[in-house]
Structures are given as C-alpha cells and as structure tokens.
Amino acid sequence: MSHLDDDALAAIVLGDGTDADVAHATSCPQCAEALADFERVTGSLSALGADAPRGPLEAPPAHVWDAIAAQTGTAQAGNAQTGTVQPGAAPAGATDELAARRAQRNTSWWALTAAAAVGVVVGGFGVSLATGPTQEASELVASAPLAQLQTESSAGTADVEVREDGTRVLVVETDYEDLTDAYLEVWLIDQNIEGMVSLGHLTGERTEFVLPEGFDITLYPIVDISIEPVDGNPAHSGDSVTRGVLDL
Amino acid sequence: MSVTTVRRPTPAPTPEGSLMELPSSTAGGAALAHAFAAGDDSALEELYRDVSSLVYTLAVRALGSAADAEDVTQQTFVSAWKARETFDPDRGDLRGWTVGIAKRRIADALAARAREARRAQAAQEHVPTVGADHVDAVLLACEVEALGDPRNRIVALAYFEGATHQQIATRLDMPLGTVKSHLRRSLTELRHRWEVSDVAS
Numbered sequence: 001m002s003h004l005d006d007d008a009l010a011a012i013v014l015g016d017g018t019d020a021d022v023a024h025a026t027s028c029p030q031c032a033e034a035l036a037d038f039e040r041v042t043g044s045l046s047a048l049g050a051d052a053p054r055g056p057l058e059a060p061p062a063h064v065w066d067a068i069a070a071q072t073g074t075a076q077a078g079n080a081q082t083g084t085v086q087p088g089a090a091p092a093g094a095t096d097e098l099a100a101r102r103a104q105r106n107t108s109w110w111a112l113t114a115a116a117a118v119g120v121v122v123g124g125f126g127v128s129l130a131t132g133p134t135q136e137a138s139e140l141v142a143s144a145p146l147a148q149l150q151t152e153s154s155a156g157t158a159d160v161e162v163r164e165d166g167t168r169v170l171v172v173e174t175d176y177e178d179l180t181d182a183y184l185e186v187w188l189i190d191q192n193i194e195g196m197v198s199l200g201h202l203t204g205e206r207t208e209f210v211l212p213e214g215f216d217i218t219l220y221p222i223v224d225i226s227i228e229p230v231d232g233n234p235a236h237s238g239d240s241v242t243r244g245v246l247d248l
Numbered sequence: 249m250s251v252t253t254v255r256r257p258t259p260a261p262t263p264e265g266s267l268m269e270l271p272s273s274t275a276g277g278a279a280l281a282h283a284f285a286a287g288d289d290s291a292l293e294e295l296y297r298d299v300s301s302l303v304y305t306l307a308v309r310a311l312g313s314a315a316d317a318e319d320v321t322q323q324t325f326v327s328a329w330k331a332r333e334t335f336d337p338d339r340g341d342l343r344g345w346t347v348g349i350a351k352r353r354i355a356d357a358l359a360a361r362a363r364e365a366r367r368a369q370a371a372q373e374h375v376p377t378v379g380a381d382h383v384d385a386v387l388l389a390c391e392v393e394a395l396g397d398p399r400n401r402i403v404a405l406a407y408f409e410g411a412t413h414q415q416i417a418t419r420l421d422m423p424l425g426t427v428k429s430h431l432r433r434s435l436t437e438l439r440h441r442w443e444v445s446d447v448a449s
Binding site for chain 2: 011013014058060064073074204205206
C-alpha cells in the first residue's frame with residue numbers, strides 16, 4: 001500500500017479514517033510519524049481551547065512599513081499598505097529626481113508634436129492589473145528597452161507577452177517613484193506620433209496591462225510613459241519621461 | 249528581464265468540489281520566493297502585504313505591547329531582507345521562513361525583558377517568563393485566523409469551543425461533509441505552516 005496522503009491522515013485524526021488507512025498508519029513508521037504531526041496540531045489546538053486568542057489579524061500601522069522601506073532602501077514607501085492609498089507617502093528624496101526632471105523640462109521632441117497629437121487620442125483602456133509576477137506561462141513576442149528622455153540612460157523594459165490563454169499583456173518594468181501631485185501614465189503611440197492609446201498608470205516597478213483583443217499593436221509600437229497631473233484631463237500631458245520602441 | 253520568459257509547469261487539474269485550492273501564500277509562493285531571493289524589492293512589499301498582519305498580531309499577542317510588536321515586525325522584515333541570500337527559494341517556504349524569523353525576534357524581545365526583570369529584582373527568585381511554547385501556541389491561534397472564513401470559524405468551533413462536527417454543521421447551516429472537508433484541509437494547512445516556521449527557526 002502506498003503512503004497515506006494528507007487528506008487521509010487528517011481524516012484519521014478527525015475520527016473519520018477508513019479501517020485500511022488506520023491499519024496502515026499503525027504499521028508504517030513514515031505514516032505513523034506524519035499522523036503524529038497531525039495529532040500535535042490537534043492537541044495544541046485543543047490545549048488552546050477557550051483561552052485561544054481570537055479575533056481577526058491586525059495590520060501593523062503604516063509607519064512600520066515606512067521604517068522597513070527606509071532601512072532596506074525600498075523606494076516605494078506606502079505601497080505595501082493593504083487597502084490604503086497614501087498620497088505623498090513616498091519617503092523624502094524619492095520624488096526629487098522626477099520633480100527635478102519636471103522642473104528642468106524644456107521643449108522635448110514630444111512637446112513639439114504634442115499639439116498635433118492631442119486631437120487624435122484613440123481612447124484609454126485603463127485595465128492595469130495588480131503588479132506581481134505572472135503566474136501563467138507566457139511567451140515573449142516583443143520587447144522595448146526603455147530610456148529616460150532627459151538623460152537617455154536605460155530605464156527598464158516593456159515587453160509584450162502572450163499568456164497561455166491567449167491574452168496579450170504589456171509588462172512594464174521601470175524605475176518607479178510615487179509622485180504627490182501626479183501619476184505615471186503608460187501610452188502606446190504610432191510611428192507618426194499622431195494616434196495613441198492610454199493603457200493606464202504605473203503602480204510599481206512592474207505593472208502589467210492587458211491589451212484588448214483585436215488591438216493591432218504593430219500600429220502603435222512606441223511605449224511612452226508620461227507624468228500626468230491629477231487634473232481630470234484625459235489627454236497626454238506632453239510631459240514624457242521615458243520611452244522605448246517595440247521590436248515588432 | 250528574464251522573469252518574463254520563464255515557463256512554469258501547469259498545475260495539475262483540480263478535482264472538482266474537493267476544496268483543493270491552495271492558500272494564496274502557497275500559490276504565489278514560488279514566483280515570489282524567487283523574486284525575493286533575487287533581491288527584487290517589490291517582492292519584499294508583496295511579502296509584507298502577505299504576512300505582516302500575521303507577524304504583527306503574533307507579536308502583539310505574544311508580547312502584549314503594540315510598541316514592541318511594531319519593533320518586532322520591523323526587525324523581522326529588515327532581517328529577512330538582509331538575509332535573503334541565505335534563503336533557498338527551491339527548498340524553503342518564504343512565508344514560513346519569515347514567520348520563523350519573527351519567532352526568533354519575539355524570543356529575543358522576551359529574553360531581553362527577562363534580563364531586564366532580573367536586573368530590576370535581583371533578589372527575587374521568581375521571574376515570570378513566557379516560553380517558546382507559548383509563542384508557538386499563539387502562532388497556531390494566529391494561523392487559525394489566517395485560514396480565512398469559514399475555516400477559521402469551523403476550527404475555532406471544533407477545537408476552541410469543543411463543538412461536534414454535527415453541531416458545527418447545524419450552527420453554520422452547512423452539510424456535514426463540507427464541514428469535515430474544511431477541517432481536513434485546515435488541519436493539513438496548519439500542520440504545514442507550523443512545520444515550516446519551525447524548521448526555519
């Protein structure tokens with residue numbers, strides 16, 4: 001007889017084990033040991049009894065994460081708080097680089113064409129997903145090295161992947177900073193810088209955006225990240241900070 | 249970025265109705281564990297989102313002080329991050345490893361208190377100390393909460409209140425078989441979680 005699985009062992013400690021399983025557990029040292037582990041758990045649970053501390057788990061106050069982020073050099077203080085949005089929670093210094101870049105922004109090539117482009121925004125999809133590593137297998141179909149427009153230094157990558165279920169996603173991995181009065185929006189723009197679509201905003205160093213079915217990405221190969229003031233205006237601000245071109 | 253092209257094995261199909269779903273900490277575990285070991289700081293955030301409530305609640309209950317619990321929580325995640333190269337994502341459970349670190353930090357805090365108390369009352373023999381067994385018991389209670397609804401309620405009814413399976417079924421208006429199935433899953437999960445945090449410490 002093969003060894004008992006967890007479900008069979010748990011059934012035995014609950015008094016629901018089959019005769020054959022119980023017999024096996026008494027004769028097989030390995031299963032007897034596993035069963036003893038289960039009995040330790042139930043024994044400890046029973047020992048806790050009515051005195052067991054009850055009630056929902058409590059989240060630590062927000063400043064605990066801030067301290068951890070500061071001590072580990074993790075830039076995005078505030079992001080790790082479950083269910084709380086904390087505008088302006090970025091630690092001092094984190095926004096300086098972007099703020100400085102905004103302040104010193106002069107007329108970039110983007111701004112020259114922005115006037116022509118704002119009239120032809122195709123529309124926003126706004127389907128950014130929670131950040132985090134993709135669980136499914138996915139196939140890389142195109143990639144764009146990203147560069148900071150001001151310095152032309154490398155700023156991560158944007159990859160188009162096809163997941164196992166056929167969904168196409170744009171995975172943006174780039175430097176990310178929390179801004180107090182603005183957010184970072186991701187766009188796909190055509191070669192003529194005339195049409196563009198908004199995919200949504202960055203939520204961290206890795207953000208995934210699902211591309212709508214039927215959307216022809218070859219027409220919009222430029223990946224653009226802009227600083228958008230929180231002003232309710234859905235058009236591109238003209239304030240691009242990062243850009244790359246997909247190798248489609 | 250290499251993470252984008254990693255293929256992971258397709259999970260085995262889930263038998264229908266067998267409550268086979270893994271807890272999120274296990275399902276997301278492998279990818280998160282690898283990202284963490286590789287020094288991806290967003291993995292630290294994700295780990296914090298996942299485990300900080302458990303760590304903090306454990307510390308509050310074991311130490312009886314919110315301020316000390318905040319310190320322990322902070323130390324736990326900073327220690328975990330600093331020691332990430334010693335964590336083998338192919339062999340260990342990141343959540344359990346982190347809880348193991350928390351247990352050590354709590355033990356340190358308790359030991360520091362005991363030293364303090366001995367200094368304060370050098371002449372006194374009796375120093376109340378809370379042992380590691382107590383921390384384990386408190387951890388188990390926290391892990392019961394972490395099972396989520398309805399399993400936390402079912403386990404509490406069965407073991408903390410001593411209800412029979414049939415009483416639980418009646419009380420929660422749930423088929424007896426479902427209650428038993430939840431209990432089997434819960435015990436399996438608790439055994440696993442308890443074990444990995446023990447190995448880690």
